[in-house]
Amino acid sequence: MFDHGQPSYAEVNKDILSTMLETGPKYWMLLGMTMSVAGICFFMPWIYQLFVGVGAAGMNHNAVWGSYLSNFIFWIGLSHSGTLLSAVLHITNSPWRKSIYRSAEAMTLFSLMTAALFVMVHVGRVWFVHWSFPIPNEMGLWPNFRSPLMFDVMAITTYLTASSIFIYMGSVPDFAAVRDASTGLRRRLYTIFSFGWRGTAREWHTLGWAYTFFAVFVIPLAVSVHSIVSWDFALSAVPGFHHTIFAPYFVCGAIYSGTAGIVTVMYCLRKFLGFERYIGQVHLDSLGKLLITLSLIWSYINILELFTTWFGGTSYELEALSFRLTGFYAPLYWEMLIFCAFVPLLMLFKKIRLSWNKMLLISVLINIGMLTERFIIVATSQPRKFLPGAFGFYVPSWIEISISVGSFAIFVTLFLIFIKWVPAISIYEVKETLKPLRRNV
Amino acid sequence: MSKISRRDLLQYIGAGGIGVAGGVLYGEGVQRKVELLIPQVIPPEDYSPGVATWYNTVCNQCSAGCGISVRIREGKAKKIEGNPVHPVSRGRLCARGQAGLNVLYNPDRIRTPLQRADRGSENTAEISWDDALTTIGSRIGRLKIEGNAGRIRLLTGRTRGHLDELFAQFMNLLGSEHYQQYDFTYPSALAAANKTSFGTDVLPYYDIENADFLLSFGADYLGTWLSPVHYSRAYGNLRQGRQGQRGKTVQVEPRMSLSGAAADEWIAARPGTEGLLALGIAHVLVSSGSYTGNDRDEWSSALQAYSPSMVSAETEVSEDTIVRIAEEFGASTASLAIAGGATAAGTNAVASIVAVNALNHLAGNLGKPGGVILNSAQTFPAAAGSSPAGLQGALDLVAAMQAGDVEVLLVHDTNPVFSLPDNVGFRQAMENVPLIIALSSFHDETTVMADFILPTNTYLESWGDDVPDPGVGFPVTSLSQPVVAPLYDTLPVGDIILSLARQIGGELPIHMPWASMEEFIKDRWREEFDERMSEGQDQNFEAFWQAVLEAGVWGQPGAAAGGQPESSSSPTIAAIADPVSKFAGDETDYPFVLHPYLTATFLDGRGANLPWLQELPDPMTSVVYGSWAELNPVTADELGIEEGDVLEIESPAGSIRVPAFIFPAIRPGVVAVPIGQGHTSYGRYASDRGVNPIHIVATLMDKQSGDLAWAATRVKITNTGERLRIVKTDGVTRTLGRQILGPGNDHG
Amino acid sequence: MSTFVEKLRQYSKPGYYDEFDYHWTMTIDLDRCTGCEACVVACQAENNLPIVGEERFAQSREIKWIRIERYWEGEYPNIKMGFIPMLCQHCDDAPCETACPVYATYHNQDGLNTQIYNRCIGTRTCAVYCPYEVRYFNWFTYTWDEPLEQQLNPDVSVREKGVMEKCTFCIQRIRIAKDNAKDDDRRRVRDGEVVPACVQSCPTEAMLFGNSKDPEAKVSKMMKNTRGYTVLKDLNTTPSIVYLKKVHA
Amino acid sequence: MSISVLDALQPAKKPALIVLVLVFGLFVGAWVHGKYFSDRSPIQPIDFSHRIHVTDNEIPCQHCHIYAERTPVAGVPSVSKCMGCHNSVPSVRESPEILKLATYWENREPIPWIKVYDLPDYVHFTHKRHIKAGLACQECHGPVETMDRITRVATMKMPWCVDCHTEREVEHGRDCWTCHK
Amino acid sequence: MAILGSFAFEEDFLDAARKLKSSGFDKLSLLSPLPLEEAQELMGLEKSPVRHFSLAGAIFGAIAGFAMAVATSLVFILPTGGRAIITIPPFLIITYEMTILFGVLFTLLGFHFVSGLPAWRDRPYLISAGIDRFVVIVEGAAADQVARAEAIIRDAGADEVRHVEEDQ
Structure with missing residues (x-):
């Protein structure tokens, strides 16, 4: 479990809390950089777009959905690693979960927030977006619960709420640890954050039960969220969207890209926060195996999609398929296949699986591939719908590309803020994995 | 609760104050903008706010003469539809006719009389109507007194009805016989051939x-x-x-x-x-x-x-x-x-x-x-009938201008600089004319050569009447009325002519005593009504006039047509001759036949300044905003040309550069270019867009009619290697086996 | 209570809506249609469609509630062109309607597929779901060069950026006709009293509009024509526009 | 050593109170604005009194608002209409407000009345239908006959319209396309 | 008066707790830096009542979700896509999401309710309990019992014992 020998309890506290409490100039520089990138690349173009209209993006009549939505799915997908994986591993009691789940859950939260931002960027009149929430408004008119988009609204808000609660509750004992390690304002703040946690048997017991229930709720929720996102597409008759396989496809793809995301985040935590002691090869190995499995499922579903489309043989689907495979965006399609289906097979070799740098590369490639996948779904299906006369074309504008880049900066910014507010590794759960101290050993 | 210190109290008060101020500001901010409720000072009798009224008049977008109904609300024209009782349009209207609103509300309309110092430039100075009419009137008056009235020329587009008569009378009284019409679309050859075959040049x-x-x-x-x-x-x-x-x-x-x-x-x-x-x-x-x-x-x-x-x-x-x-x-x-x-x-x-x-x-x-x-030449009310003179007429005018025989040129409703081949040299010839006066609503290529621009009302702001040509087999006359008040400081063209007549003086005002076009038309209609129609009818003229005005048209559906057509075949038999057209350009040097064609949207280019028409996909190609050259796919393949490749199309008379469009329904060896674009000056929507194929047409003529043989030019094509995106709405123009055109109707 | 249960039962029935005496329907005879595009301009004039400009046109941002699609059949010289005017089909089972999260588009009691501009938040889902691609999005707030705005029809809202729009079967004309019918104490408008702008303008009378619930209406009779078909029938959208197939002699 | 959340919260009490006061102030401000400074009762160019015209002189509404029963718009009387009566009412001819009217008339200028009831452009309301349905003007415009200066009494927001349509069971009165198009 | 005993080793701590319990000290608090099953067993904690909250929340959410979907679609009768006004399949999705949402929210509520957090009142605590010490706190011990409790704690091997005044 621990590559460099077992630390003592006190060392665990010290190691983990120090990353939070001690802040160097590098951190501020990095934070400043990501914040400015987020501001310049994401918010400024968005504000411009708010003034001129969504026409600032490259979408057009033939493809009214564009990169904003593919980014939305990507981020929702990325969110699927954390909470879902954490909950599944919690239920199945996998010990290697404990040192990575906190950041994984944070990833969930922040990618969900980023995804929600993309919904805002996507819609034409964001200033009226509250009409899609089930809250009373001045028209006395409620949202349409028959709409797949409403499923989305409900699912994502629920997911966001549940994930926040999940990560928060898991952190309460750690907030107490922060409280104990600090003074002044921070101490007061963390007293409130930790609800005055003392770590009594009753508190631990209640938290344990509650946490298990959260996990039980979150697993079906996470599955439903990406299924619902897929239904935004699959419930339309659009060739390329209208597949029954879409829900499992999206869920699998989501977990796939999310898991790859965890590898990336793990690498960064290890590298920049010095968690070598807590994040070790066992994690890498386990995640590598998981990735291979997911990659194979993903490939299988892709083959299935091609096969059913070909086998169905309708003109609509075949045209959309041939555009995808051979049309303007074909290079992207093949790039996606290489990154998501073939490159991950390298992880079959244990040597590669245990190499941090190679795993980082593979995980980043997988996520590039998954981002492409979402773009391909959105961009190659809509312009080839039913009426050939309305066939068209969609190329993202600079605004869209900039906003996509900016979204990564937002994500990193949120993450950077997170590691200064919440212990990036669960302190008490790491302690659980240590061999208990015996007086006479 | 512990005691509140003074400092604290101040802070609370401050917070409360800021809060209240913020609340008031918020209330002010969300308040709707003040809107005014402006009553009329004296309401017109038939005015009802929020209720539309329809007025009938005549379309002037081409020479078909369709009757139209214009929907008016609060004094503004909102929509043009076909006049249901009009026998030409029968309640329907084409795209061009409906775009007439774009003529009326065109942002590029000329709004005041203008004077131009240097021809061809955009620099103009505003001038008052009085000054303009005085200056022009004295110039013309002097020529008339000097006996040089023959040096005054009036060139108009296809003009019918009493406006035609007014023009003719004006020129007659001046003593000039040079009132002439030029309209690219007028079928002179058809008229000439029908004259031969049927003995009348009234279109049947x-x-x-x-x-x-x-x-x-x-x-x-x-x-x-x-x-x-x-x-x-x-x-x-x-x-x-x-x-x-x-x-x-x-x-x-x-x-x-x-x-x-x-x-x-x-x-x-x-x-x-x-x-x-x-x-x-x-x-x-x-x-x-x-x-x-x-x-x-x-x-x-x-x-x-x-x-x-x-x-x-x-x-x-x-x-x-x-x-x-x-x-x-x-x-x-x-x-x-x-x-x-x-x-x-x-x-x-x-x-x-x-x-x-x-x-x-x-x-x-x-x-x-x-x-x-056959249509009857006899109409009610009778009006002088002059017809466009085709290329021959234009050549004569150019020759006269070049020879310095033209001192004053009045141009109205025609754009010969645009719709004549470059070789004719109309523009160059205009340089020799000392005074050019344009009666026009827009700065077109001919108008920019004018020294004085007298802005005319559009047809929706003018009085007029019209005998549709071709007719509908029975006598029909349409009456047009202004449906909206003039938007700008413009005058109806008839009023301008009448004012000029008054300015010139002499016998002109005596013979042309009317104050306005409205008066003139009504006068003429009354005369003929009294002469021809009052017998056997209880109706008086005013009632008749009101009825016609309301209907927008007068007709006699039951009345016999223009007599029996020439039943004898002999003139036709006698006229049968070798009908094969000769082409300008040698087949080896110029392997392609240029096929310029009129488009339903712009016709001969007059519709190009209307944004709705610019944005209307071409019916056959779906292209908007620009010109293209159509090539058969096989031909294009042979030459390695793809859609959007800029071609240089060269005829013996000149060359144009235009992007290629692969068009499956064109004969190989023919290259078709739509007419209408290529304006250098015609407002923001038309200017500097596409090419004008008429300019490279060789000046061949049909000898019998003097009409321009615009389809008799050979060209050669070179691919310049440049590319230009053709803006069009169509995606794929094959049904791909989908049941779009109906079951069993999809041949892929 | 029993009425409540009754209502509930009614509302659980698919396809239920408070039906009125109308089901507005259009027939388009492709054998008459010449593709002249008069309808396109008529619609533009009636419904305040923007003039988008060349650049935006090139990006497929044009707004044409009715457009003509053209399809070639065969190759030169045996080549034929098929025109088909494409406008909102006012499907009874419209895919677009379920897509909208805020009810900006729904089916009203006249069998019309509505679009409420001021309710729209611009998710554009309806446009994705529409198989006929007849929903148009306002990518910008379009403006008119002065004084072209004087032409705007005051009976139709001018749309701002970020909202979807589409053919309404000229709802303003339907409303005026119904208004007139009410004034005359008639329960129904007469056949032919409501004429959308496109139908009105059609020079070949290819289009016919009316209430298909009235068996005497011209449009009901025309729908029975053996050439009648609906586009993309296999998608089961049950459109309110019946096309009459072109005759190939 | 001991822990209590309450202790930790103690220093936050004052800022929280200040924020509370601020928020309360906001509400008060908004209310005050609505009550005293809103556009519900704008000052018109001429101090026209409906009370004098309707109650004292018993002029029916549609005598002046002539378009209400036949067009979507109620319409304000034209200047000529005002003058038509006031020319023959010598008693008040010299009052300053009538003199204002006379000035407008002499200059052939319309009176720039400020709209009190203004609907957004996407609402297509028609007076005609409502008058024909037998609604009194007061149902929506309030007791105009008692007002010296006209005051907006209804919100003119959608639920206000819809409630009435529901209450009166207007046939399909809740179809969005009844008003929005 | 509360007595705090801090232990370095888990077994000593459990030992002390067991002894205290058997000696009749009921108001025990067992503080540990990580959850200890033995300690929970010792305190007699088996199934947590949180689960009732979760169930109640889920049921409430399901009913509320479905009811909301049905009720709001009846406010304005706006048919879409030929579907019924009350359409079961999509409403089930809403129901599903709301079930989870309220399940989670009620579980959270349950946690707070059962655990007694956030704790408003002052409670004895040792910082080391959050790091590497196991702490036994005996509360509510009568004055005469204090010494006995302390003896038990010390016997078990506590490395520190403290007395803290409780505020009542």
Whole structure:
């Protein structure tokens, strides 16, 4: 479990809390950089777009959905690693979960927030977006619960709420640890954050039960969220969207890209926060195996999609398929296949699986591939719908590309803020994995 | 609660104050902008806010003369529709007609009289009407006194009705006989050929509505030819208007037009040989015994030379097709042949049309339903009838201008600089004219050469009347009235002429005593009403006038048409001649035939400044905003040309650069370029957009009619290697086996 | 209570809506249609469609509630062109309607597929779901060069950026006709009293509009024509526009 | 050593109170604005009194608002209409407000009345239908006959319209396309 | 008066707790830096009542979700896509999401309710309990019992014992 020998309890506290409490100039520089990138690349173009209209993006009549939505799915997908994986591993009691789940859950939260931002960027009149929430408004008119988009609204808000609660509750004992390690304002703040946690048997017991229930709720929720996102597409008759396989496809793809995301985040935590002691090869190995499995499922579903489309043989689907495979965006399609289906097979070799740098590369490639996948779904299906006369074309504008880049900066910014507010590794759960101290050993 | 210190209290008060102020500001901020409720000072009698009223008038967007109804709300024109009681439009209207609102509310309209120091430039100075009319009036008056009135010329577009009479009278009183019309779209050759065949140059009524078999040689009767709205309505009836009887249409033209697309059969005969094809069909009609008239022998000998085999070799239409069409044509109860477009724009246009007329003779459909019905030259109220003079007239004018014989040129409603080939040199010749006055609503290419621009009211702001040409088989006169108050400091063209007459003085104001065009028209109508119609009617003139004004049209549906057409075939037989067109340019140097065509949207370019029309996808290609050159896919393949490749199209008379468009329904060896774009000056929507193919047309002429043979130019094509994106709405133009055009109708 | 249960039962029935006396229907005879595009301009004039400009046109941002699609059949010289006017089909089972999260588009009691501009938040889902691609999005707030705005029809809202729009079967004309009918104490408008701008303008009378619930209406009779078909029938959208197939002689 | 959340919260009490006061102030401000400074009762260019015209002189509404029963718009009387009566009412001819009217008339200028009831452009309301349905003007415009200066009494927001339509069971009165198009 | 005993080793701590319990000290708090099953067993904690909250929340959410979907679609009768006004399949999705949402929210509520957090009142605590010490707190011991409790704690091997005044 621990590559460099077992630390003592006190060392665990010290190691983990120090990353939070001690802040160097590098951190501020990095934070400043990501914040400015987020501001310049994401918010400024968005504000411009708010003034001129969504026409600032490259979408057009033939493809009214564009990169904003593919980014939305990507981020929702990325969110699927954390909470879902954490909950599944919690239920199945996998010990290697404990040192990575906190950041994984944070990833969930922040990618969900980023995804929600993309919904805002996507819609034409964001200033009226509250009409899609089930809250009373001045028209006395409620949202349409028959709409797949409403499923989305409900699912994502629920997911966001549940994930926040999940990560928060898991952190309460750690907030107490922060409280104990600090003074002044921070101490007061963390007293409130930790609800005055003392770590009594009753508190631990209640938290344990509650946490298990959260996990039980979150697993079906996470599955439903990406299924619902897929239904935004699959419930339309659009060739390329209208597949029954879409829900499992999206869920699998989501977990796939999310898991790859965890590898990336793990690498960064290890590298920049010095968690070598807590994040070790066992994690890498386990995640590598998981990735291979997911990659194979993903490939299988892709083959299935091609096969059913070909086998169905309708003109609509075949045209959309041939555009995808051979049309303007074909290079992207093949790039996606290489990154998501073939490159991950390298992880079959244990040597590669245990190499941090190679795993980082593979995980980043997988996520590039998954981002492409979402773009391909959105961009190659809509312009080839039913009426050939309305066939068209969609190329993202600079605004869209900039906003996509900016979204990564937002994500990193949120993450950077997170590691200064919440212990990036669960302190008490790491302690659980240590061999208990015996007086006479 | 612990005691509140003074400091704390102040803080609370401060917070509360900021809160209240913020609340007030918020309330102010979300408050709606103050809107005013402006009452009228004195409301007009028929004014109802929020309720639309319809006024009938006449469309002026082409020379068909459709009756229109304009929807007016709160004094603004909102929509133009066809006038349901008008026999030409019958309640319908084409795209161009409906875009008339863009003429009225065009942002580029000339809003005040202008004076220009240097010709061709955009720099103009505003001038008052008084100053402008005084200056112009004194110049013209001096010429008249000096006896040089012949040096005054008036050039207008197609002008009919009493405005035509006003122009004629004005020029007559001045003592100049140089009132002339030029309209690119006017079918001079058709008029000349019909004069030969039927003895009258009043355009006849082609009764497509009741025809069973319509054979069109180049005439895009659904898009641009003579009276598209009327013919479209007729076409609908021909197809599906009669129970169990569906008329058939065949179109002969090298490039599929809207009518070609609608036709059951589209025949791309070799360009310039359409007339020959007509003669070939005629030959079969006579030789097969389908024609049984007394003069069969005469026909037979006249058509002797045009055997199907010979015609087939020339036209590259198979003998079978010729025979089959002839048989169907002969066998149909009401078969009708019409000619227009490129067929009527070759060097032997008149001969070609005569050949087509021969078919009508042989089918025996003259004066019958579904055939050719002659229109009466007699109309009510009678108006002088002058016709455009075609290329010959323009050449004469150019010659006169070059020779310095023109001192004052008045131009109205025509744009010869744009719609004449460059070779004619109209623009250059205008430089020799000391004073050019444009009566115009827009800065077009001709107007920018004018020294004085007198802005005219648009047709929606003017009085007028019109005798549609071609008519509808019975006497019809439309009355147009201003439907909105003039938007700017402009005057109706008739009023300008009357004011000028007053300025010039002499006997002019005596003979032209009317204060305005309205008065003039009403006066004329009253005169004739008293003369011709008051007998046997209880109606007085005012009631009659009100009724006509309300209906927008006066007509006599029951009245006999313009008498029987020349039933004798002999003039036609005598006129049969070799109808094959000659082309400018050598076939080896210039391997392609240039096929400029009028578009349903811009016609000869006059519609190009209307944004709705610029944004209207071309019916056949879906292209908007720009020009293109159509090539057959095979030809394009051979030359390695793809859509968007910029081609240099060079004729003996000049060259243009235009992007290629691969068009599957065009004869290989023909390159078609739409007319209408390529304006250098015509407002923001038209300027610097596309090319004008008329400019590279060689100045060949049909000798008999003096009409420009605009379809008789050969060109060569070079791929410049540049690319230009063609803006169009179409994606893929094949159904891909999808049931879009109906079950079992998808041939992929 | 029983009425409540009754209502519930009614509302659980698919396809239920408070039906009125109308089911507005259009027939388009492709044998008459010549593709002249008069309808396109008529619609533009009636419904305040923007003038988008060349650049935006090139990006497929044009707004044409009715457009003509053209399809070639065959190759030169035996080539034929098929025109088909494409406008909102006012499907009874419209895919677009279920897509909208805020009810900006729904089916009203006249069998019309509505679009409420001021309710729209611009998710554009309806446009994705529409198989006929007849929903148009306002990518910008379009403006008119002065004084072209004087032409705007005051009976139709001018749309701002970020909202979807589409053919309404000229609802303003339907409303005016119904208004007139009410004034005359008639329960129904007469056949032919409501004429959308496109139908009105059609020079070949290819289009016919009316209430298909009235068996005497011209449009009901025309719908029975053996050439009648609906586009993309296999998608089961049950459109309110019946096309009449072109006759190939 | 001991822990209590309450202790930790103690220093936050004052800022929280200040924020509370601020928020309360906001509400008060908004209310005050609505009550005293809103556009519900704008000052018109002429101090026209409906009370004098309707109650004292018993002029029916549609005598002046002539378009209400036949067009979507109620319409304000034209200047000529005002003058038509006031020319023949010598008693008040010299009052300053009538003199204002006379000035407008002499200059042939319309009176720039400020709209009190203004609907957004996407609402297509018609007076005609409502008058024909037998609604009194006061149902929506309030007791105009008692007002010296006209005051907006209804919100003119959608639920206000819809409630009435529901209450009166207007046939399809809740179809969005009844008003929005 | 509360007595705090801090232990370095888990077994000593459990030992002390067991002894205290058997000696009749009921108001025990067992503080540990990580959850200890033995300690929970010792305190007699088996199934947590949180689960009732979760169930109640889920049921409430399901009913509320479905009811919301049905009720709001009846406010305005706006048919879409030929579907019924009350369409079961999509409403089930809403129900599903709301079930989870309220399940989670009620579980959270349950946690707070059962665990007694956030704790408003002052409670004895040792910082080391959050790091590496196991702490036994005996509360509510009568004055005469304090010494006995302390003896038990010390016997078990506590490395530190403290007395803290409780505020009542």
